[in-house]
Amino acid sequence: MTAIEIRNLVKSFGAVKAVDDVTFTVEAGSVTGYLGPNGAGKTTTLRSLLSLVTPDSGEALIHGRRYRDIEAPLAEVGAVLEATSFHPGRTAANHLRGLCIAGRLPVKRAEEALGQVGLADVAGKRVGGFSLGMRQRLALAGAILGRPRVFILDEPANGLDPAGIEWLRGFLRHLAHDQGAAVLVSSHVLSEVEQTVDDVVILARGKLVRQGALDEIVTGDDASVRVRTARAPELADALEAAGATVERVTEDTLRVRGLDSEAIGQLALDRRIVLTEVGQERSDLQKVFLELTEGR
Numbered sequence: 657m658t659a660i661e662i663r664n665l666v667k668s669f670g671a672v673k674a675v676d677d678v679t680f681t682v683e684a685g686s687v688t689g690y691l692g693p694n695g696a697g698k699t700t701t702l703r704s705l706l707s708l709v710t711p712d713s714g715e716a717l718i719h720g721r722r723y724r725d726i727e728a729p730l731a732e733v734g735a736v737l738e739a740t741s742f743h744p745g746r747t748a749a750n751h752l753r754g755l756c757i758a759g760r761l762p763v764k765r766a767e768e769a770l771g772q773v774g775l776a777d778v779a780g781k782r783v784g785g786f787s788l789g790m791r792q793r794l795a796l797a798g799a800i801l802g803r804p805r806v807f808i809l810d811e812p813a814n815g816l817d818p819a820g821i822e823w824l825r826g827f828l829r830h831l832a833h834d835q836g837a838a839v840l841v842s843s844h845v846l847s848e849v850e851q852t853v854d855d856v857v858i859l860a861r862g863k864l865v866r867q868g869a870l871d872e873i874v875t876g877d878d879a880s881v882r883v884r885t886a887r888a889p890e891l892a893d894a895l896e897a898a899g900a901t902v903e904r905v906t907e908d909t910l911r912v913r914g915l916d917s918e919a920i921g922q923l924a925l926d927r928r929i930v931l932t933e934v935g936q937e938r939s940d941l942q943k944v945f946l947e948l949t950e951g952r
């Protein structure tokens with residue numbers, strides 16, 4: 657089911673076209689990475705989705721409606737924007753209780769949410785003393801209070817240490833894959849999200865550069881297979897004769913393009929060549945990301 661729909665969205669700030677005719681959808685049960693360098697227009701898109709920015713033209717819809725037309729937004733959409741501000745003198749639990757009351761949710765959800773984001777131990781501590789990573793977790797706790805099915809998260813990995821990023825990865829995948837939520841998560845650091853997302857939408861200078869399943873984008877035409885065998889020269893000749901392009905990586909390792917793992921395995925079997933390793937090589941994601949966004 658389509659949970660989020662961005663259709664021909666355009667938004668300018670003076671002479672800057674922050675978002676320039678962007679169209680994509682996010683389906684329930686999947687995590688979509690919204691990627692692009694700083695200033696690409698990611699935040700403007702997400703703010704449009706949350707009715708914080710009025711588009712010049714086009715639409716940004718959640719379950720077919722504008723955010724501002726949703727009656728119980730906390731129960732439908734969980735949002736974390738960059739630089740979410742908190743009252744420094746308030747405790748984490750009180751901050752969330754306030755959100756529950758404002759959103760007409762049971763107050764006990766505050767404790768539940770703190771537990772889910774790993775902040776139960778500091779529920780009674782003032783937010784003013786929280787690290788950036790703890791604030792990010794608290795913002796996420798606020799987003800899950802209403803048990804929504806759609807999440808819109810702007811750079812949620814900012815300020816998290818590697819353990820925090822690992823935790824976030826599991827958390828977002830759980831929301832999407834176990835609970836069926838649609839998760840749209842922005843980042844300008846591809847490596848932060850590459851192990852989390854199912855689909856990617858890449859933006860550069862306001863324009864959509866590429867979109868699709870992560871696996872398709874990272875393999876594409878350039879897909880290669882790494883093969884290890886003690887009889888590398890013999891296998892290389894056979895692969896080339898079968899039409900593959902073969903690169904000798906080390907004495908016993910080949911990088912093969914133009915044949916998939918199965919075909920390579922069959923060819924080796926026919927010649928009784930033992931393969932000690934066969935693996936699909938992903939092209940370097942960061943490289944793909946840079947190539948797609950550079951010079952645009």
Ligand SMILES: Nc1ncnc2c1ncn2[C@@H]1O[C@H](COP(=O)(O)OP(=O)(O)OP(=O)(O)O)[C@@H](O)[C@H]1O
Pocket residue numbers: 669672673674692693694695696697698699700701844
């Ligand atoms: N309120 C505003 N007033 C003027 N210009 C703005 C405003 N908001 C965004 N812009 C400009 O629009 C462009 C896109 O900004 P946006 O914040 O959407 O990008 P981003 O991809 O989220 O980048 P970042 O990763 O740095 O947050 C930038 O050139 C930015 O300076």
